[in-house]
Amino acid sequence: MLSSSRCLRCYVTILNSLVILLTSIIILLNRDQISVITGAFVLENCNRFVNRLTYLIHAGQRLVLDLVTIKRLHTMLDKESELEFTKNIVSVVDNWPKSGVIEFCNYSAYYKEECKPAIDSINLMIRSGEKVGIVGRTGSGKSSLAMSLMKFFTLSSGQILIDGIDISTISLDQLRSEIIIIPQDVALFTDTIRFNLDPSNEFKDCQLIECLNEITHQGLNMSSGERQLICLVRALLRRKRILILDEATATMDYKTHQFMQSLIDRYFVDTTVITIAHRLEA
Numbered sequence: 001m002l003s004s005s006r007c008l009r010c011y012v013t014i015l016n017s018l019v020i021l022l023t024s025i026i027i028l029l030n031r032d033q034i035s036v037i038t039g040a041f042v043l044e045n046c047n048r049f050v051n052r053l054t055y056l057i058h059a060g061q062r063l064v065l066d067l068v069t070i071k072r073l074h075t076m077l078d079k080e081s082e083l084e085f086t087k088n089i090v091s092v093v094d095n096w097p098k099s100g101v102i103e104f105c106n107y108s109a110y111y112k113e114e115c116k117p118a119i120d121s122i123n124l125m126i127r128s129g130e131k132v133g134i135v136g137r138t139g140s141g142k143s144s145l146a147m148s149l150m151k152f153f154t155l156s157s158g159q160i161l162i163d164g165i166d167i168s169t170i171s172l173d174q175l176r177s178e179i180i181i182i183p184q185d186v187a188l189f190t191d192t193i194r195f196n197l198d199p200s201n202e203f204k205d206c207q208l209i210e211c212l213n214e215i216t217h218q219g220l221n222m223s224s225g226e227r228q229l230i231c232l233v234r235a236l237l238r239r240k241r242i243l244i245l246d247e248a249t250a251t252m253d254y255k256t257h258q259f260m261q262s263l264i265d266r267y268f269v270d271t272t273v274i275t276i277a278h279r280l281e282a
Contacts, residue, residue, distance in 0.1 A: 012054050012058075016051075097241045099128035100241035102242065105158050105160070107156065107160055108121050112155070119144050122145075127272075129269070129271065131273045131275070133276075134275070134277070143246055145274075146244045179244065181246060182232060183248065186231055197233055197237065203237055228249070228251075228260070231248070232264075236267060243271050245273065245275045250278070
C-alpha cells in the first residue's frame with residue numbers, strides 16, 4: 001500500500017507538470033491573440049485546478065485506506081469467539097499438570113476441511129522434564145504442533161493427553177493458563193511493563209523486580225529481543241510445567257540467545273520444554 005501511494009504521488013506530480021507545461025506552450029503559441037494578463041490568469045487558475053485535483057486524488061486514497069480499516073474492524077467484530085462444548089468439560093485438580101507428560105495419540109489437525117492435514121497421524125510421547133527440539137522447514141507443521149496443544153484447531157482427530165488427561169475435555173481457560181508459550185512475534189499491551197508481565201495482578205512488585213533482575217543483572221541490552229525477554233520474565237513468574245519456545249530466539253543476537261538459554265537451563269530444570277526452530281543450532 002505504501003508503494004502504491006508513492007507511485008500515485010509521482011503520477012500526480014507528473015500530471016501537474018504536464019498540464020502547466022501544455023498550458024504554457026498553448027499560451028506561447030497564441031501570444032499574439034492572448035494578452036499577458038490573460039495568460040497569467042489562465043496559468044494561475046490552471047495551477048489551482050491541478051492543486052484541487054491533487055487534493056481530491058489524495059483524499060480519495062485516504063478514504064480507500066479508511067474503508068479497508070473499517071472493513072477489517074467489522075471482520076474482527078463479526079468473528080465468532082471460540083466456543084467449546086461444556087458437556088464434555090471435566091474439572092481437574094488444582095495442581096494439574098503435575099508432571100508435564102505430553103502424548104500425541106494418532107493425532108491429526110486441519111485448518112480447513114478441504115485442505116491437507118497440518119499434522120497427519122502423529123504419535124509422540126514427551127516425558128516429564130524432557131527438553132525436546134522440533135526442527136523443520138517452513139510449513140512442515142512445527143508451529144501447528146504448538147497450536148494443537150493450545151486447542152487452536154477446531155478440526156482434528158485423535159487425542160492429545162497431558163498427564164493422562166485428554167485436553168479436549170479441559171476448558172480453554174484452564175488449558176491455556178497452564179501452558180507457557182514464547183512465540184517469535186510477541187504481542188504486548190500498550191501499557192506499563194508491569195501490566196504486560198502481570199495483567200491479572202497476581203504477583204507482588206518484589207517478585208516482578210526479582211525476575212526482571214535476572215534478565216538485566218548482566219547489563220544485557222533490553223532492546224535486543226526485548227519482547228521475548230519480557231515473555232521469559234512472565235514464564236519465570238508463573239513457573240508452569242510446560243514451556244513452548246516457538247522460534248523465540250530467531251530474531252535474537254548470539255549473546256542474547258545464549259543468555260536466554262542459560263536462564264531456561266537454570267530455572268526450568270523440571271519443566272517439559274518444547275523448542276521449535278528452523279535449525280538445530282537454535
